[in-house]
Amino acid sequence: MKLKFGALAAVALFASTAHAQSSVTLYGALDSGLLYQSTSAALASAPFLPNTKLNGNAGHVVQLKDGGIYSSIFGMKGTEDLGGGYAANFKLQGAFNTSNGQTQRFSVPASLGSSIFTQVTTVGLSGPFGKIDFGRQFAPMAYAMAETDVRNAQYFGSVLTAWLTMNTMSGWSGSTTNGQIGALYDDNSIVYNSPSFYGVSTALQYSPGGVAGQAQGGTRESAILKYSGFGLNADAVYYNGHDANPFPYTSPNAAVPATGLNNNRFVYFGAKYTWHGFSVSGSFSNGRNPARPNAAPPFVVSGDFDMWTGGLGYRFSPVFDVTSGVYYLKDNKHNANQSTAYAIGGNYRVSARTALYAQVGYVSNRGQMNQELIYGTPVAPGKNTTAVNFGLRHTF
Template sequence: MKLKCIAAAALVATGGAAYAQSSVTLYGAIDSGLLYQSTSAASFSPKAPNTGKVYAFKDCGIYASTWGLKGVEDIGGGYKINFKLQGVFNSGTGKLGLADAPGASAVFNQQTTVGVSGPFGTFDAGRQIVPMIYAMYDTDVRGAQYFGSILTAWLGMNQAAGWPGTSTNGPIGALYDDNALVYQSPKFYGASLALEYAPGGVAGQFQGGTRESAVLKYSNYGLNLAAVYYNGHDTNPGATTVPNGLNNNRFYYLGAMYTFHDFSVSTSYSIGKNPANSSHVNYELISAGLGYKFTPAFKVTSGFYYLKDRNNSANHSDEFAVGAEYSLSKSTLAYAQVGYVNNKGTMNQTIVYGQPVAPGVSTTAAMIGIRHSF
């Protein structure tokens, strides 16, 4: 009898394995470097005074230092259940990354998703990096890096719109969204579609705190194209503000990048505004990039980013950045980069993510560092 039970148990175990193969992976990256910046400020306020030069140990020169867990279970028929938990930490201090609530941090502040994938595409639910960010990455030679890229230029747009930098919830577009439902279609002749909806969960207000976005992408024959529409309600409200469904966040983006042999060139055009008060918040961003891969391990990229206030022509900025990257191994990357931004009026576009510059003046920044993935 015992032998029969053991045999039956073994059959169940092996049979289950045939239909439900699963795996869990621990992964992450540490990105650290040394930064010089010719001006600085204590905050992202357009009135913040210049506090002088900065020499500092700086986390995230290319991308954030992250760690996480991800897993997949094959449930048969071409379908899989996936989960991902990913958070940011500061490699210089060990502190965790910001959350959507002002001043708060979270262990997994980038992604906490569970979803399903199959022939229909993928569907993920939870806090996650929104589809528009991947579209910007795909159409920027600088790869939406944390130093002088379309990402830092877009963050400059948010700073000009009043983002204080104390949370990840910005007034124009979004880097992450809480409670997000995201569908990603399969590619069809190079074209794909991503749709996002994030319920606000506000009692008595169906649109209170909601977000929705759509991203159309094409990738084929070395050409990447992307079109983005993002719309939000009650974006970045004050701590005591009750969400009421106000439509105050809209972002449009058109981008393209073409790679031919070892050359890459990119351009984009975007508009960010507050539909409920466009006479106060209405910005335009234009970018261009050029890159060359000298060897499989060594490449140089450059980008130009022009940001202007459509309501006040005196407020505008020009940013230029160039960087060199060398792969020491499959897991380790060394980099050096330099950037310059000329801010006019109250504009305070930054060069480096999380490092304020003095508004209305020109600033130079340079950084060397290393990024190791595991």
């Protein structure tokens, strides 16, 4: 009996210890501000399609805008210490619009399903080997772009908004998160992040498509090589996908059968250097659809784009910094289609969790281009546009 009671006591003590070494955290952010934009359009156009007319200029717009810096989010994450330096982890995160309370985009049009956690739903393990996560998550290329952009891939005037334009110009309607070029999020993903060796690390991604009878149907794969040290962040990205954006622009509620076509490729090289509060960044990338090698009539946009970026920033104090960037896009097969966006913004942290921001941007769109200045607010294609945004971001 003493042995039995001793064993029960040991089990209870172990369970108590395991519980003490586990944690669950609720977290979130609210980001909202006032936006003025000198031109606007009903939606992001896909002018490469036959017989598709450009959206006209609907005029200037003044609106309450969610996500001047990043989207408003709510989530929970947890970890359990497994001993020996190993841990089990999970993360659930969804984005929502503070101006109306609606959840933001996920992998299918709203008419075909719903989602609470629109950004991340992962479970995984971490340890001396690195970290591996399973589920819907940010594609590793998204982190690489943010790490090598002075404006940190923010929602206003950054490498993110320029890259999103590459997608819309290639036929992405924005009704789902399945982009035409690269990916911000990927469903069904397995992502491995290695430990850092003298500042060098890798991230590898594979997303099985789960399509019966089609081994490559809907698959995604990517590899990222990173260096971080002595104030320098440098990243190289290769992303490849099959059956990108299964919901076409012409009928966004109808899925396209998987064919296994290799139609989504993105390569990126970027670096950012920071010294005594001063930061400079630059990058080059190319996005294309290998399954559509030419842009013969009636296509007026090729879907094959180069992107060049540059940025400068300075942290004046621990609570105040200014960042600026230039983002240039070019259609490789139609020289008339070019776009250059300029953005500058300042952030002032009034506390550890609350920041005020102000930013202004200008974009020169030529030909059929429609580079946006802020994510989710289309501009009139082929028109020069100015945008001004003031806002508040609070994290908890």
